[in-house]
Amino acid sequence: MDLPAVTRLAGEILDEVEKAVVGKRRPLELLLAGILAGGHVLLEDYPGLGKTLAARSLAQALGLEFARAQFTPDLLPGDLTGSFVFDQRSGEFTFRAGPLFTGLLLADEINRTPPKTQSALLEAMQEHQITVEGTTFPLPPPFHVLATANPIEYEGTYPLPEAQLDRFLMRLALGYPTPGEEWRVLTSRLERRHEEHDLRAVTDAEGLLAMQAAVETVTVDPSISEYCVRLAATTRRHAHVLVGASPRGSLALMLCARAYAVVTGRDYVTPEDVKAVAHPVLEHRITLRPELWSSEITAASVVTELVGSVATPASGGTR
DSSP: OOHHHHHHHHHHHHHHHTTTSTTOHHHHHHHHHHHHTTOOEEEEOOTTSSHHHHHHHHHHHHTOOEEEEEOOTTOOHHHHHEEEEEETTTTEEEEEEOTTSSSEEEEETGGGSOHHHHHHHHHHHHHSEEEETTEEEEOOSOOEEEEEEOTTOOTTOOOOOHHHHHHOSEEEOOOOOOHHHHHHHHHHHHHHOSSOOOOOOSSOHHHHHHHHHHHTTOBOOHHHHHHHHHHHHHHHHOTTEEEOOOHHHHHHHHHHHHHHHHHTTOSBOOHHHHHHHHHHHHGGGOEEOGGGTTSSOOHHHHHHHHHHHSOOOSOSSOO
16 A cells, blocks of 8 residues: 555545544544554543544544453453353363454543553553463454543542553543534434444555555654654753653654654655644653642643754755
């Protein structure tokens, strides 16, 4: 598959998802870019803003097998990975796969489950495999996790460890709709006369893998790579930052900018592509100094400052 075909398919996928998720083209472009870059995405936003709907709709448009796991305090690792079950007919233990064996997993309210279960998910996200009773099972590609979290409820939650946050390529928020968009949501529901959205599969698992392979051919000028490194490295020296982005952060910047360039119609990366993905890529990789908790300084404001202060490449491979 060539890059123009990927751009065309990406547009069709977004058009299809927008039939269900109204007025969120920009975050949906970033979400699709995260998938095309081969990563996992954390959707952190208030209840009722369409996080679950966005995940389910994207899975339908991509033609992927979809599974949803509700993360609760009593969720066990085996509830995700699956377990060995004794078969009385054969007299042997056979493996029964859990919801991780899917194309797109919705990890709903991921911060409500204890660390032991989160570690099982972490292995799947990083290694694309799971281990049960000493036996390792590879997860067939494509495998992507879209996790949701509520930023305002802390009672009964378990903060995601930094190592797990770092495994998410992006952290996104959908945000509240405008009054006009909210009106479209209501009228669309009245016209459908049922709750479900009937979306067509624009591609399938093989098609997504082909799109991801094509993204690997996008031109990235050395000045763009250096720009990604400077942005990530500057987070480590910022006066308000306790722990900055690791080299995984600069790599994520490049990968996401490359995928975003294709989604928006180019076969090369510009500095504006890097700036477009800087906030969802870097914010969750920054730990502010604890004495700033009561101030107006946030990870978002730090990234905004860095994007405005780090020198932008003059070229960036434009044609």
